[in-house]
Amino acid sequence: MLRDAIKAATTDAMKARDTARLGALRLIGAALKNKDIELRTGTAPADDDVVIADVLMKMAKQRRESIEMYVQGGRAELADAERAELAVIEGFLPKQMDEVEATAAIQALVAELNATSVKDMGRVMAAMKERFAGKLDMSKANGLVKAALA
Numbered sequence: 206m207l208r209d210a211i212k213a214a215t216t217d218a219m220k221a222r223d224t225a226r227l228g229a230l231r232l233i234g235a236a237l238k239n240k241d242i243e244l245r246t247g248t249a250p251a252d253d254d255v256v257i258a259d260v261l262m263k264m265a266k267q268r269r270e271s272i273e274m275y276v277q278g279g280r281a282e283l284a285d286a287e288r289a290e291l292a293v294i295e296g297f298l299p300k301q302m303d304e305v306e307a308t309a310a311i312q313a314l315v316a317e318l319n320a321t322s323v324k325d326m327g328r329v330m331a332a333m334k335e336r337f338a339g340k341l342d343m344s345k346a347n348g349l350v351k352a353a354l355a
Contacts, residue, residue, distance in 0.1 A: 207257045207297060208237065214297075225286075229293035236260050258299055258339030265294045266342075302341045304349075310337060311346065311353050323354050 211233055218227040240260050268291040275284035302310065311333070314320075320329050329350050334343060 207254045211237070211257075211297060225289055226293055229290040232290065233261070233264065233294065233297070236264055254299075255338045257297075261294055261298050262339065262342065265291060265298065268294065299339050302337065304345075307337075307341055307346060307349055308353075310341075311349050315350075315353050320354060323351065326350055326354055329354070 211230060215227065215230040215234065218230055237257060237260055240256060244256070268287050272284045272287045272291070275281070275287060311329070314329060314332055314336070318325065318328055318332060320326075330343070330347065333341070333346050333350065337346070
């Protein structure tokens with residue numbers, strides 16, 4: 206579903222001669238192709254949209270870091286180009302959980318798994334990744350899980 210939306214958006218950008226958007230969409234396509242090649246050696250992914258969301262989240266994180274570095278370096282034109290790419294990438298990402306929703310989901314998962322200490326963090330994070338991949342940034346979830354188990 207997401208893959209089809211990206212292909213359709215690429216075609217629309219070509220027809221509209223929107224070179225900036227087309228460039229960002231082609232970057233997404235290349236990243237997805239690389240991920241497909243990487244996954245060929247393993248088992249087939251259970252849900253293609255989860256894999257695509259993971260790739261898009263990594264790309265978005267890279268863009269945010271680049272924007273921060275370009276702003277610190279006084280390169281506003283490069284930061285603007287990265288912001289444009291980030292906007293295109295975020296257009297395909299599923300709605301992200303806010304901190305309140307994430308905290309509630311973590312509390313429910315901790316109770317469900319009977320996790321009591323930081324030693325159970327691996328189990329909780331594995332379940333988080335399984336259930337909320339693509340909807341929650343796992344680096345943020347890591348801190349929230351640690352706080353819930355402390």
